[in-house]
Amino acid sequence: MTALTLGDYENLARARLDRLVWDFCAGGAGEERTLTANMAAFDDVRLRPTVLRGASDPDIATRIFGDRWAAPLAVAPMAFHTLAHPDGELATVRAATSVGMPVVVSTMAGRRFEELVSAAGSPLWLQVYCFRDRFRTQRLIEHGERAGMNALVLTVDAPRLGRRLRDVRNDFRLPPGIMPVNLDGDGFSSPAAHASAELDPTLDWSVIDWLRSISSLPLLVKGILTASDAERAVRAGVDGIVVSNHGGRQLDGVPATFEVLPEIVAAVAGSCPVLVDGGIRRGRDVLACLAVGAAAVLVGRPVLHGLAVGGQEGAAHVLGILIEELTDAMTLTGTPSLADIHPGLIGH
Secondary structure, three states: OOOOOHHHHHHHHHHOHHHHHHHHHHHHOOOOOOHHHHHHHOOOOOOOOOOOOOOOOEEEEEEEOEEEOOOOEOOOOOOHHHHOOOOHHHHHHHHHHHOOOOOOEEOOOOHHHHHHHHHHHOEEEEEEOOOOOHHHHHHHHHHHHOOOOOEEEEEEEOOOOOOOOHHHHHOOOOOOOOOOOOOOOOOOOOOHHHHHHEOOOOOOOOOHHHHHHHOOOOEEEEEEOOHHHHHHHHHHHOEEEEEEHHHHHHOOOOHHHHHHHHHHHHOOOOOOOOEEEEEOOOOHHHHHHHHHOEEEEEOOOHHHHHHHHHHHHHHHHHHHHHHHHHHHHHHHHHHHHHHOHHHHEEOO
């Protein structure tokens, strides 16, 4: 079977991965209503083309924090790419570099920050969980900054891990040799138990000032789902917002990210870039997010699918499909550049 879509890669990856690993990567919290809603939200989008616009070679490059991105796309933070392929995040970074795309590297990455930065030709951002032991968090950030990370992405929707029933039923444990190599200590075999013991459930907005005091990197917050929290984040002085429900893996029953994206863009009112993740599986999904005001989108699980099927080459093909589909969608809607994307592209 030749994989032509991200759906094709998902089917191939499911057949290749161990069932427990598949459930860990693919599953969501609770009854997985939010997991399903993330993708279903895009099924209702209707695009409104404008013809005779001369948009045969649309310009899809963008700049965020002064860095050039080949497209308004980046790889979302995900733990343990090494579950999908032994090269893990190293293959992901090389794949993303080959198409000019940034990667957000997880706190729970299975490869060292230094080797990822050495392999990167595009920006790398460090996703941060704040631990009960703040000094441990500080060491992680200092490690990432020394290695050459370009920004911090603080996950704010995980005071504890959501109840992921597939993992509970499977009593999921990481296979031998899979661990977050940039963290010191042990006790990582059960991701849920480790998170329960280590993540700081008392985190509040004062963490923004604390992070500013230990790092000069641009700071984004990931996990915003309401206009009021977006406004609070702007007042706190963040450099960017990622609209996210953690891929449906935290609180089941919250809205799809695409549903709340417009209100958050309106609340931010251009004061900082707004990015979004969750359920993006086609280039036209990317275009829809951009049309309602996102600066860029993050893509998660499909990258793991590509890794599982073909390592670095598979991940690069997944990202290339999205770029090609976005280019097609812009051409066929008569949209010559990102600057020409506007809310009127979406109909009802």
